Amino acid sequence: MDWQDSPEQAQFRTEVADFIQARLPERYRSGDENSDETQTTGWQADRKSNDPSAKESAINWADALAEKGWIAPHWPKEYGGAGLSVMEQFIYNQEMAKADAPPVGGMGVSLLGPTMIVHGSEEQKAEHLPKILSGEVAWAQGYSEPSSGSDLASLQTRAIRDGDDFVINGQKIWTSGAQYADWLFALVRTDPEAPKHRGISFLVMDITTPGLTVRPIIDMGWQEPFNETFFEDVRVSTSNVIGEENRGWYVGMTLLDFERSGISGAIEYERTIKELIEYVNSEPENDIKTRDDFESVRHQIADRYLEVNVLFNFAFRIVSMQNSGMVPNYEASVNKMFGSETHQRLARTGTKVFGLYSNLWSEENEYAPMRSLFTRDYVRSVPHTIFSGSSEIQRNVIATRGLGLPRG
Amino acid sequence: MDLGLTEMQEMLKNGARDFLENECPEQLVRDMEEDEAGYSTSLWEKMAEQGWQGLLIPEEHGGAGFNFLDLCVLLEEFGRALVPGPFMSTVLGGAVPLIEIGSEDQKAEFLPKIASGDVIFTLALTEPSARFDEEGVQCQASVDGNNVTFNGVKLFVPDANVADYMIVAGRSEKGVTLGIVATDQDGVDVTQLQTIARDKQAEVKLNNAQGQLLGVEGEGWEALAPVIHRYTVGECAYMVGLAQMDFEISVDYAKERVQFGRPIGSFQAIQHKCADMVTDVDGSRFIMYKAAWAISTGQSDEETQMSVNMAKAWCSDATRRVVAHGQQIHGGIGFTKDYKIQLYFRRQKRAELSFGDADYHRELVAQQLGI
Numbered sequence A: 001m002d003w004q005d006s007p008e009q010a011q012f013r014t015e016v017a018d019f020i021q022a023r024l025p026e027r028y029r030s031g032d033e034n035s036d037e038t039q040t041t042g043w044q045a046d047r048k049s050n051d052p053s054a055k056e057s058a059i060n061w062a063d064a065l066a067e068k069g070w071i072a073p074h075w076p077k078e079y080g081g082a083g084l085s086v087m088e089q090f091i092y093n094q095e096m097a098k099a100d101a102p103p104v105g106g107m108g109v110s111l112l113g114p115t116m117i118v119h120g121s122e123e124q125k126a127e128h129l130p131k132i133l134s135g136e137v138a139w140a141q142g143y144s145e146p147s148s149g150s151d152l153a154s155l156q157t158r159a160i161r162d163g164d165d166f167v168i169n170g171q172k173i174w175t176s177g178a179q180y181a182d183w184l185f186a187l188v189r190t191d192p193e194a195p196k197h198r199g200i201s202f203l204v205m206d207i208t209t210p211g212l213t214v215r216p217i218i219d220m221g222w223q224e225p226f227n228e229t230f231f232e233d234v235r236v237s238t239s240n241v242i243g244e245e246n247r248g249w250y251v252g253m254t255l256l257d258f259e260r261s262g263i264s265g266a267i268e269y270e271r272t273i274k275e276l277i278e279y280v281n282s283e284p285e286n287d288i289k290t291r292d293d294f295e296s297v298r299h300q301i302a303d304r305y306l307e308v309n310v311l312f313n314f315a316f317r318i319v320s321m322q323n324s325g326m327v328p329n330y331e332a333s334v335n336k337m338f339g340s341e342t343h344q345r346l347a348r349t350g351t352k353v354f355g356l357y358s359n360l361w362s363e364e365n366e367y368a369p370m371r372s373l374f375t376r377d378y379v380r381s382v383p384h385t386i387f388s389g390s391s392e393i394q395r396n397v398i399a400t401r402g403l404g405l406p407r408g
Numbered sequence B: 001m002d003l004g005l006t007e008m009q010e011m012l013k014n015g016a017r018d019f020l021e022n023e024c025p026e027q028l029v030r031d032m033e034e035d036e037a038g039y040s041t042s043l044w045e046k047m048a049e050q051g052w053q054g055l056l057i058p059e060e061h062g063g064a065g066f067n068f069l070d071l072c073v074l075l076e077e078f079g080r081a082l083v084p085g086p087f088m089s090t091v092l093g094g095a096v097p098l099i100e101i102g103s104e105d106q107k108a109e110f111l112p113k114i115a116s117g118d119v120i121f122t123l124a125l126t127e128p129s130a131r132f133d134e135e136g137v138q139c140q141a142s143v144d145g146n147n148v149t150f151n152g153v154k155l156f157v158p159d160a161n162v163a164d165y166m167i168v169a170g171r172s173e174k175g176v177t178l179g180i181v182a183t184d185q186d187g188v189d190v191t192q193l194q195t196i197a198r199d200k201q202a203e204v205k206l207n208n209a210q211g212q213l214l215g216v217e218g219e220g221w222e223a224l225a226p227v228i229h230r231y232t233v234g235e236c237a238y239m240v241g242l243a244q245m246d247f248e249i250s251v252d253y254a255k256e257r258v259q260f261g262r263p264i265g266s267f268q269a270i271q272h273k274c275a276d277m278v279t280d281v282d283g284s285r286f287i288m289y290k291a292a293w294a295i296s297t298g299q300s301d302e303e304t305q306m307s308v309n310m311a312k313a314w315c316s317d318a319t320r321r322v323v324a325h326g327q328q329i330h331g332g333i334g335f336t337k338d339y340k341i342q343l344y345f346r347r348q349k350r351a352e353l354s355f356g357d358a359d360y361h362r363e364l365v366a367q368q369l370g371i
């Protein structure tokens, strides 16, 4: 076993780090007052921003990455990606996360593109992939419905064939970033008679198609990260089906597997812990006294640091398996579950370090320690154990798929 | 030995529950998050008619003369209904110190007005150091006869935006010194803070603020001990009620919410959470009442101190586990502003932080155990 880079890997790491250092726009640099705000809505919102400087940063960063093919480092070269090996992707993702550099291209790059590369027709790839890479088209994911969350395959949004079109009626919910998106990929029911997993199709559509309405939902942090998406007689050409009709569940599952790997959490939390330790060890220039004089708080910070190292290894294990030709099974669930729960524990520890100051929400308040990052994270990390397969679903998966226990 | 409530306490509890269900609905709680004052004057007046502000106040001063444990029964219901406004700051931060150390004149002047709901009090204790111990009191106090002048900054002062008077803790050359300060003077400058619970807490700048001396100069810290004990346990009672309600809402939801063709409550993962929640809520309730009982029955200083620290250490962590489970059981809907469960989650954090969280109290427990 070896936790160290090979010389080639070290060289690649330096290349990525140097590149980010040289090219990352000011707006995205850590410590910048904007960085916490941009974290929630990200590059995709900046791209659609009315603020010219936000828009310019988004475009400049995308252009810089595009020079290297690093908008989509995991896509094959023939589709405009960088064709990086899984280990190189791992290193790339680590360095991006260390610098808190926003990934570009949103769900188009991370989810839709890889799925389309596997299941799409050549025409579909030619039409959509270049626009994802150029940043021209942003995507949103329309899977969940009001009555179909964890039980996604129970989804009811109905698409009925009418000549060369599907006519769609129904509702999606929690559609992240749909208000900034240009296109939507959705799972819809095309055969209500078939068993629930076998009557679903994977459809893509222009989000401005008549009959399609997007309505933002305010979250408990008083922001609008997600939406309700309504379909009223929405007409979409049958040529917009990705993969085979009624096989959409399996097309969609390819995507969920992409959703569950990832190293950025471990890197991000480690950075946060280091910042916290630095903060409590320095003499704050204002009057804020932290709680590092308490044994238990010091112990908690240490616990979080251990957890982050454990988490790193969970992610690392997935990549090592793939690197040696194995197919991860329940390991991705362990990573997702442990990572999201560590995130919540870290936010909690942060709020404890600052005592009463953890009341403060606004990052601008002069009293706010570390820009109130932990207080806001305490609220904003709440859904991390819910989306992309809740912690309970992950534990079910670990128990049934991983450990072979009978299903409940 | 008995863990049940007396008949009178049952009446108080049931009466309060009925009253608050009508008078303090969720919409009021939400409206007060965005309200400048943060409380409803009509509810405040009706609470006074119920005799609640005066519950602890002796009858000769216009109150009901109940004991502290009785008040905790009421505060549990307040937590359940998430009652917004300056009740705890007035009763625990104002009436309690006046009852404990006020002169006869001061009691006669203020207690009847508190009982009738005519004045609002708060306790200006914490400072930018955010400490809860004696060292935390650095605001300057200078005493001249019965008058005291304060200079300094108080931070996280609850309900200072609407308080008529504050009990201020300052420090003179003789030590911690308390005073009753009217807020309608130039020397008192109140700046509201935006908080996680959207409650009203403030920075209060005292610039030659004038007040009347409360108790004896230099003996303020000892005098505050019973106040801090009661306020701390009061926060526990509020958390217990809040957690109980969060738990009930979550269990109801788990019974109704259907995924995979059956209620999510039929899933082991959810069932285990509900079981953890009720264990934590009940555990919190009894340890809180143990402390309330020690205070009300005048147990030894050591036993009282220890039981207060244990209650706050346990309730702070346990109720946080409860509201976190409440969020998780609700899935995505729980993260929305519109759905009620988040109201409990954010308020739990406020109460958890107030007068020291579990770490603070666990440390004191450890010290008392001689660790």
Ligand SMILES: Cc1cc2nc3c(=O)[nH]c(=O)nc-3n(C[C@H](O)[C@H](O)[C@H](O)COP(=O)(O)OP(=O)(O)OC[C@H]3O[C@@H](n4cnc5c(N)ncnc54)[C@H](O)[C@@H]3O)c2cc1C
Pocket (backbone or CB within 6 Å): A140, A141, A142, A143, A144, A146, A148, A149, A150, A151, A173, A174, A175, A176, A177, A225, A226, A383, A386, A387, A388, A389, A390, A391, A392, A393, A396, B257, B259, B260, B264, B267, B268, B269, B270, B328, B329, B330, B331, B332, B333, B335
């Ligand atoms: C911030 C955020 C962003 C999101 N973005 C998107 C998006 O872009 N596109 C999209 O399609 N969806 C999105 N979602 C939806 C997300 O995928 C769902 O919230 C998630 O699938 C859970 O569904 P639900 O909210 O209906 O909760 P439910 O499925 O109702 O779950 C409620 C509770 O029941 C538990 N539960 C359910 N089934 C089981 C079981 N079998 N065993 C044990 N416990 C179970 C859950 O773990 C949870 O605790 C987002 C959600 C959030 C919160």
